Amino acid sequence: MHSLKVFSGRANVNLTKQICEYLDLPVGQITIGNFPDGEIQCKIDQDVRGQDVFIIQPTSPPVNDTLMELLILIESFKRASAARITAVMPYFGYARQDRKDEGRVPITAKLVANLLTQAGANRILAMDLHAAQIQGFFDIPVDHLTAAPVLDHYVRALDIPPEQLIIVSPDEGSIKRAATHAQTLGGSLAVIDKRRSGNRVEQAHLIGGPIAGKTVVLFDDLISTGGSICGAAHLVRKHGAEKIYIAATHGVLCGNAIENLKSAPVENIVLTDTIPLPEELLPNLKILSVAALLGEAIRRIHCNESVSRLFTDNMKLWSVR
Ligand code: R5P
Numbered sequence: 563m564h565s566l567k568v569f570s571g572r573a574n575v576n577l578t579k580q581i582c583e584y585l586d587l588p589v590g591q592i593t594i595g596n597f598p599d600g601e602i603q604c605k606i607d608q609d610v611r612g613q614d615v616f617i618i619q620p621t622s623p624p625v626n627d628t629l630m631e632l633l634i635l636i637e638s639f640k641r642a643s644a645a646r647i648t649a650v651m652p653y654f655g656y657a658r659q660d661r662k663d664e665g666r667v668p669i670t671a672k673l674v675a676n677l678l679t680q681a682g683a684n685r686i687l688a689m690d691l692h693a694a695q696i697q698g699f700f701d702i703p704v705d706h707l708t709a710a711p712v713l714d715h716y717v718r719a720l721d722i723p724p725e726q727l728i729i730v731s732p733d734e735g736s737i738k739r740a741a742t743h744a745q746t747l748g749g750s751l752a753v754i755d756k757r758r759s760g761n762r763v764e765q766a767h768l769i770g771g772p773i774a775g776k777t778v779v780l781f782d783d784l785i786s787t788g789g790s791i792c793g794a795a796h797l798v799r800k801h802g803a804e805k806i807y808i809a810a811t812h813g814v815l816c817g818n819a820i821e822n823l824k825s826a827p828v829e830n831i832v833l834t835d836t837i838p839l840p841e842e843l844l845p846n847l848k849i850l851s852v853a854a855l856l857g858e859a860i861r862r863i864h865c866n867e868s869v870s871r872l873f874t875d876n877m878k879l880w881s882v883r
Contacts, residue, residue: 564614564645566864569606571619571635573628574838577652577853578618584857590615594631602631606642615644616687616860621655621674622837623816629655629674633681640682648685648863649678652836652856653784653812657692660699675699687859689836689852690783690811693735705869707859709811709834710739712850714746715880716832717779717809724748728776728803732756732765732794736782743781752778754794765793774802784812785833788822799827807832813839813849820844854879 569590570578582589591607617639619632632649639647659670671692678686679702686704691697697704727749731740733756744751752770756763778798785791785808795806806828813833815823823831823844832848833839841849855872858879862869872879 564612566616566860567608567610567613567644568616568618568860569635569639571617571628571631573619573622573631574652574835576838577620577835577851577856580835580851580853581618581857581860584854585861592635594635602627602634604631604634604638606638609642610639611643612645614646614648614864615639616648616650616864618650618652618856620651620653620812620837622653622812622814623655625655629677633677636678636681636683646684647682648687648860649683650687650856650860652689652852653814654688654691654696657696660693660696671696672699685863687856687863689856692783705859705863707852707855707869708873709836709850709852709855710742710746711873712834712852712855712880713781713809713811713832714743716848716850717743717747717807720777720807722749722777722779726777728752728771728773728778730754730768730770730773730778730780730794730798732780732782732790739783740781743779747779749779752798754797756790756793763789763793765790765797768797768801771801773798775804776802777805777807778803779807779809782808782810784814785810785819785823785831786814787817788815788819788826792822792826795826795828805829809833811852812836815839815843823847850880 567590594604617635621629656670656674689707729740729744731737731753754765755767756765780794809832811834830846834850834852
């Protein structure tokens with residue numbers, strides 16, 4: 563078997579270090595910099611000919627830079643004769659434009675899939691894609707992980723009695739995700755009717771409940787400006803929720819996210835480390851690590867073992883910190 567090598571782009575070096583610790587491997591040696599005009603340059607500082615290479619790079623903000631860097635890294639490993647190149651994208655940017663929902667707009671998720679393949683990626687390892695069907699935009703294998711067990715582990719430790727717990731989906735697009743959490747955690751399900759008109763978001767109705775006096779956990783795939791999840795938190799508080807928690811995989815946190823989250827009526831905000839964030843950003847922010855989950859998935863891909871069984875083998879990777 564070709565030997566396993568893990569390299570990092572510059573977007574989440576700390577996560578790569580933790581993944582390598584899990585795998586008991588050194589982080590691959592590569593130098594990445596910028597030319598004076600901003601163009602990205604890189605040099606792989608070790609031989610990778612015939613090796614099984616994994617490149618860790620979330621395409622988080624600044625998304626155009628992190629994406630371009632990933633493409634350049636893939637191209638470098640292809641030219642350096644790596645046997646197989648897997649792009650590990652803990653966060654897959656540009657995923658929200660995944661269909662033509664009106665005339666004359668792009669499908670950027672498909673464009674990014676084409677770019678990655680064209681650059682030379684042989685496989686993709688992603689986590690909580692905005693829409694699972696993005697896997698079908700690729701003609702190369704995609705392993706799609708979820709951070710749900712990591713988030714559920716945190717919520718379970720809060721010890722909320724099932725009759726007290728309401729899992730709320732902040733929009734209809736996240737119903738399936740919320741339903742899966744409700745199945746694992748117990749409790750009942752409610753949904754917010756969220757409507758977008760241009761950049762304006764309206765969250766006027768709550769379907770399900772009653773939630774007065776209950777503990778609500780709002781689950782989403784990502785928090786960008788925080789408009790959706792904080793609007794949802796205000797609405798459930800208006801409906802009488804006693805305690806509210808927010809849990810999401812990707813903390814994109816741009817625009818007014820910090821102000822929005824600071825003024826949201828919530829106990830804790832739980833995110834994972836797919837995108838690097840200091841826990842000190844907010845007094846009630848909790849960052850959970852997905853490094854062991856990604857590390858184990860990399861090990862299994864390298865050894866040709868089942869990746870889906872990672873979620874059924876009760877491996878307790880989510881208690882590793
Ligand atoms: C929507 O479909 C997504 O799941 C998120 O709820 C949304 O994109 C988050 O964006 P923001 O935080 O800006 O409302």
